[in-house]
Amino acid sequence: MELLCPAGNLASLKAAFRAGADAVYLGLKDDTNARSFAGLNFTPEQLKQATKLAHSQGRKVFLTLNTYPKPGEESRWYQAIDLAAQLQMDALITADISLLHYANTRYPHLPLHLSVQASATNQAALDFYHQNFNIERAVLPRVLSMKQVRDLAKCSAVELEVFAFGSLCIMAEGRCHLSSYVTGQSPNTGGSCSPAKHVRWQEEGNQCLTRLNEVLIDTTGMNEQLGYPVVCKGRYIAEDEAKADYLLESPTSLNTLSLLPQLAQAGIKSLKIEGRQRSPAYVEQVTRVWREAIDSYQNNPDAFKEQARWNDTLAKVSEGQVTTLGAYERQWQ
Amino acid sequence: MKISLGAINYCWDKATVEQFYDKAAQSQVDTVYLGETVCSRRRIIKFQDYLTFAKTLKQSGKNVVLSTMALIEAQSELTELKKYIDNGDFIIEANDMAAVQLAKEAKLPFICGPTINNYNRASLDILHKMGMQRFVMPFELSKTWLETVIGEKKPGFEIEIMGHGYIPLAHSARCFTAKHFNLSKDNCETICQKHPKGILAQTQENQNLLRLNGIQTQSASFADLSSEITHMNDMGVDYFRVSPSHIDCVELANGLVNKISDPHHNSANENAEKADVNSCNGYWFGEAGLIKR
Numbered sequence: 241m242e243l244l245c246p247a248g249n250l251a252s253l254k255a256a257f258r259a260g261a262d263a264v265y266l267g268l269k270d271d272t273n274a275r276s277f278a279g280l281n282f283t284p285e286q287l288k289q290a291t292k293l294a295h296s297q298g299r300k301v302f303l304t305l306n307t308y309p310k311p312g313e314e315s316r317w318y319q320a321i322d323l324a325a326q327l328q329m330d331a332l333i334t335a336d337i338s339l340l341h342y343a344n345t346r347y348p349h350l351p352l353h354l355s356v357q358a359s360a361t362n363q364a365a366l367d368f369y370h371q372n373f374n375i376e377r378a379v380l381p382r383v384l385s386m387k388q389v390r391d392l393a394k395c396s397a398v399e400l401e402v403f404a405f406g407s408l409c410i411m412a413e414g415r416c417h418l419s420s421y422v423t424g425q426s427p428n429t430g431g432s433c434s435p436a437k438h439v440r441w442q443e444e445g446n447q448c449l450t451r452l453n454e455v456l457i458d459t460t461g462m463n464e465q466l467g468y469p470v471v472c473k474g475r476y477i478a479e480d481e482a483k484a485d486y487l488l489e490s491p492t493s494l495n496t497l498s499l500l501p502q503l504a505q506a507g508i509k510s511l512k513i514e515g516r517q518r519s520p521a522y523v524e525q526v527t528r529v530w531r532e533a534i535d536s537y538q539n540n541p542d543a544f545k546e547q548a549r550w551n552d553t554l555a556k557v558s559e560g561q562v563t564t565l566g567a568y569e570r571q572w573q
Numbered sequence: 574m575k576i577s578l579g580a581i582n583y584c585w586d587k588a589t590v591e592q593f594y595d596k597a598a599q600s601q602v603d604t605v606y607l608g609e610t611v612c613s614r615r616r617i618i619k620f621q622d623y624l625t626f627a628k629t630l631k632q633s634g635k636n637v638v639l640s641t642m643a644l645i646e647a648q649s650e651l652t653e654l655k656k657y658i659d660n661g662d663f664i665i666e667a668n669d670m671a672a673v674q675l676a677k678e679a680k681l682p683f684i685c686g687p688t689i690n691n692y693n694r695a696s697l698d699i700l701h702k703m704g705m706q707r708f709v710m711p712f713e714l715s716k717t718w719l720e721t722v723i724g725e726k727k728p729g730f731e732i733e734i735m736g737h738g739y740i741p742l743a744h745s746a747r748c749f750t751a752k753h754f755n756l757s758k759d760n761c762e763t764i765c766q767k768h769p770k771g772i773l774a775q776t777q778e779n780q781n782l783l784r785l786n787g788i789q790t791q792s793a794s795f796a797d798l799s800s801e802i803t804h805m806n807d808m809g810v811d812y813f814r815v816s817p818s819h820i821d822c823v824e825l826a827n828g829l830v831n832k833i834s835d836p837h838h839n840s841a842n843e844n845a846e847k848a849d850v851n852s853c854n855g856y857w858f859g860e861a862g863l864i865k866r
Contacts, residue, residue: 308692311721338695359690362645364654364671371674372703383746388646395648411743411790412644415688420713421742421792421862424855428692428713453861456776472743472790476782478753479773487774487785488749567746573758 241503242510243534244302244401245527248280248517253290253301255524260531263300265333266290267516272320273304274357275516276431284323291327300330304516306355308336308428318342325350333379335359335414340373353401354378357414357428363395370397377401377509381413386499386568390506399509405526406514407559408494408566410472418471423453434470441466450474459484467491467559495554495563497530500537501544522557529553574806575603576829577733579816580640580666582741583786584615584765587622589820594626596823598633601830604812605630606666608640608657610686612748612787613650615763620656627663643668643688644744644788651675664706673703682706687735688744694722697730707731709814712740715859716801716808723809731811737799737825738816739771739784740792740853740862749785770818781851782863792862797852799829806833 245261247253256264267273269281282290287303294301303324309317317339324332325347332343332350335358343350354360354369356379369375377399380389393400411418416433420426423438434452442449443462450458450469457474460466467473473491475484494514496503503511511534513526529550537544555561566572578597581590597605607630608623609615627637639657642650657665658675667673668686676683685708691697697708707730710719719732751761753772765771771784771791781793795818798805802813815826855864 308690309695311693311718311725314693314695335690336692336696337699338693341695341699357690358670360670362651362669362671363648364651364674365645365669368670368674368677383644383744384646385746391648410747411745414690415643416743417713417740417862418742418790420856421740424859424861424864426713428690455780455782455863456778459777471783474776476774476776477779478785479775484777487753487783488745488790489747570759571757573746573748 241508241534241538243513243527243530244510245513245523246516246518247290247523248275249282249520250286250290251520252516252523253293255520256527257294257297257299259524259527261299261527263302263330263510264294265302265304265512265516267304268320270316271429271431272307272317274306274427274431274433275304277436277517280517287323288327291329302331302333302353303329304355305332305334305339306357307431309338310429314338321347321350331377337373340369340375344373348374351376354398355414356381356403359412359414361412363392366392366396366398379403379512382409382494383412383567385570385573386502387570389508389568390502393506393508400507401510401512402496402503402508403494403514404496404503404511405530405554406494407468408489408492408564410489410566422455422471434468439469465491465560490562491560492562492564493558493560494566495551495558496565496568497533497546497550497554499565499568500533501541504537504541518557525553525557574802574810574833575812576601576826576833577604577606577812577814578602578823578826579735579738579814580606580608580610581817582611582739582789582791583769583771583818584612584617584763585769586766587617589769590618591626593817593820593823594630596820598630598635600823600827602635602823602826604636604638606638606640608666610640610643610668611744611789612765613642613647613653614758614761615765615787617763617766620653624660631662637663638666638684639663640666640686641668641672643686643741645669645671646746666709673700673705677703680704685709687711688741694725697722697728701728701730705730707733707811709733709735712742713856713862716857717859719810720808727809732809733812733814734798734805734810735796735816736801736805736813737795737797738814738822739795739818740856741789742783742792742862743790745788745790748788749790750787753785792853794851794853794863794865796854796856798854798857799832801857802829802832
C-alpha cells in the first residue's frame with residue numbers, strides 16, 4: 241500500500257520523503273490544479289528539481305492537473321502534460337476527458353490517474369475511463385461507505401486510491417458548485433474552493449463573524465476553534481427552526497486510521513493525505529504517523545492496533561481538532 | 574428554440590406526479606425529461622411508473638427523455654440504471670459517467686445532463702463521437718463560456734440551458750434532510766416527501782442561501798433566464814429547460830412557448846413563480862451563482 245503525500249512546495253516534498261512518503265503529488269504555479277493559492281506550487285524548473293530529487297531517492301512524483309481547461313486556454317494544460325512526459329514524472333492526475341485523451345494518445349507510457357474531480361464512484365464510470373483513456377488508477381471521491389469501497393475494489397479494472405486523512409469534502413468532488421455559487425470561483429475552473437481573497441473575519445463585540453464573499457457562514461465565540469470557511473461547514477437556520485445549526489457538516493477532518501486494516505484487505509493501492517496548502521511541518525507530522533501505522537500493519541497485520549499517540553498527533557493538526565470517518569461510516573451518511 | 578421540462582428533483586407524492594405529467598402531456602412543451610435523478614431510496618415512483626408516464630407523453634406527441642441518477646455509488650444502482658438504458662424506446666439523459674459508459678456499450682445515443690463535467694469543446698466533441706446528441710450546460714458556466722465554445726465551429730450536437738428553476742449545486746453521500754430530522758439514511762422514512770421544494774436554509778442574517786433536498790443541495794432562490802430567451806435563440810441554443818419546482822411550472826413553460834412564438838406576447842402566469850428581484854442568475858452572467866439580477 242502506497243503512502244501518497246501532498247507537496248505544496250519543495251520544503252514539503254523534502255519533509256514528506258524524510259518522514260517516509262512513497263510518493264508525493266504536486267501542481268504547477270497556475271490554475272491547472274485545484275490548489276491554486278498564492279505562494280504555493282511549482283514552476284516548471286522547480287518541477288524538474290522535484291522530480292530529480294524524488295527519483296534519486298527511489299520515490300515517485302505525480303503531477304496534479306485536476307482542473308478543467310477553459311475554452312480558448314487549453315494550451316496551458318496541454319503544455320503541462322508535455323512537461324510531465326518530458327520530465328518522466330510517474331503519473332498524471334487528471335479529470336477532464338480531453339486531457340486524458342491528449343495524454344493517452346501522445347504519451348501512452350505516461351501513467352494516468354483519474355483525479356477525484358472526475359467524480360467516478362462506480363464500476364461503470366471507472367470502466368469508461370479505463371476503456372477509453374487507459375487510466376491505471378482512480379482516486380475515489382469521499383462519498384462511499386467502507387462497504388461500497390470494498391465492493392468496488394473487488395470489481396474495479398483499475399487500482400484504487402482513497403483519501404485517508406485531511407480536509408473533508410462532503411460533496412461528490414468535481415461536481416460541487418457551492419464555492420462558485422457564493423464566490424464566483426469554482427475549483428473545477430479557477431483552481432480553488434472558497435479562495436482566501438473572499439474570506440473576511442469580522443469582530444463584533446465578543447463574537448467573530450466569518451464571511452465568504454460577504455455571505456455570513458458562521459458566528460463564533462472568541463475562543464472557539466475556527467475552521468477554514470467553506471459553505472458546507474457553516475451554521476445556518478433551517479426554515480422550521482429558530483436556531484442556527486450545522487445543517488451540512490461541522491468543521492472537521494477526515495481520519496481513517498482505524499480503517500487501515502480494512503482498506504489494506506480491500507486491496508486499496510494508495511492512501512492519500514490531503515493538504516497541499518498546509519505547512520511542511522504538517523506534512524512531516526502526518527506522514528510520519530501514517531508511515532508508522534502502515535509499517536506496523538504490514539509487519540504484523542493480525543496484531544495491528546491503533547496507537548493513541550498517532551491519533552493525538554493527527555487531531556492536533558485537524559480542523560477544529562475534530563476528526564471523523566465521514567462517508568466511510570454508513571452512520572455518518 | 575424549444576422548451577423542455579426537466580426531471581422532478583424532489584420527492585413528490587404519486588398523485589401529484591401523475592397530475593404533473595397529465596398537465597405536461599396537454600402542454601405545448603416540446604420535450605419532457607423524467608426519472609429519478611437524486612436518490613435511489615425514493616421508491617414512491619418506480620421505473621415502471623416512469624415508463625408508463627413516458628409512453629403517455631409520447632402518445633401526446635412529446636419527445637421524452639429518461640433522466641438518470643447524478644450520483645451512483647452501488648452495484649444495485651447500476652442495475653437500476655441498466656433498466657433505464659435498456660428501456661428500448663426512449664433516449665436517456667446521463668447525469669453520471671456510468672450512464673455514458675452503459676449507453677456507449679449498448680451503442681445507444683445519449684444526452685449529457687448538467688452534472689456531467691463538460692467544460693470545453695474538446696471534451697464535448699469526444700463525447701459527441703461516442704454518441705452524445707445534446708448536452709445541458711453545467712450550471713456554473715456562463716453565456717460567455719458558451720459563446721466561446723460555439724464560436725469555435727458550429728457543433729454537431731444540440732445545446733440545452735437550465736433556464737428556470739432551483740439550481741442543484743452539489744450531491745453528497747449524506748442525506749441532509751434525514752440528518753435534519755435525526756434519521757439515519759437507511760431508515761429515512763423518505764422524509765423528503767414532506768418537503769416538496771426542499772428545506773430552505775438561511776444564514777444567521779436571514780439571507781436565503783440553500784435548499785436541502787435529500788442528498789442534493791440547491792440554491793435557495795430559483796434561476797430565471799426567461800428574459801434571455803431571444804438572446805439564447807440567436808446564439809444557437811436549442812432548448813430552454815424549466816426545472817419543475819411546482820406543478821404550475823407546466824403553465825410557466827407554456828408561457829415561454831408563447832413567448833418564443835410571439836416575443837411580444839404577455840406571458841404572465843398567475844399561479845407560477847414569476848421572475849422577480851429574487852431570482853439568482855449570476856452564473857449565466859459570469860458571476861457568483863447567487864447574484865440576483
